[in-house]
Amino acid sequence: DADVTQTPRNRITKTGKRIMLECSQTKGHDRMYWYRQDPGLGLRLIYYSFDVKDINKGEISDGYSVSRQAQAKFSLSLESAIPNQTALYFCATSERTGGSGANVLTFGAGSRLTVL
């Protein structure tokens, strides 16, 4: 089984619908992230969580919300999807290293979302 599992892998929806993307991990990492990938724009951080009670906005959080249900679960919601949210979404995890080391991310396989 994958260390970081994302569901669904593919989703097509209509404008205005509520969508939830789910992420679970078996690595035991404290930190979890949601990124969005668009052609020509690379990976952009939507939200991140350093533990269950800590949620932080990234650079493009408008239109998104998250929930950290447990150390191993971090979900991303689009309350009212719009076409420019069509993208590939990645969940990632990392381990706290005391703030003195590189933050190495482990990514899931991605969730491709299409909003019509």
Add this chain to the structure above:
Amino acid sequence: QKEVEQDPGPLSVPEGAIVSLNCTYSNSAFQYFMWYRQYSRKGPELLMYTYSSGNKEDGRFTAQVDKSSKYISLFIRDSQPSDSATYLCAMGYAGGTSYGKLTFGQGTILTVHP
């Protein structure tokens, strides 16, 4: 201006060629520099990372950092078709309030043809 700029390519080379992938950055506060590789329909995976200016070698891969010029490179020697992927540079902070947040380049699509 983006904090991290990466030529998106695409880059197509013959098998056995030396490949050079590059990123420039504007934020001199970045403290470590990473390269991720992403195969089609997969998530990115870490190739290597380094903190200091200079070269770091791992097999056929060499990461080079020039902090004075705010420029990093990844060299691939004896490139193989299995190296065909998107390569993403990423940069981050080793501590402070921004610790844990990585800034990625746009990614370079590389194809190595037999």
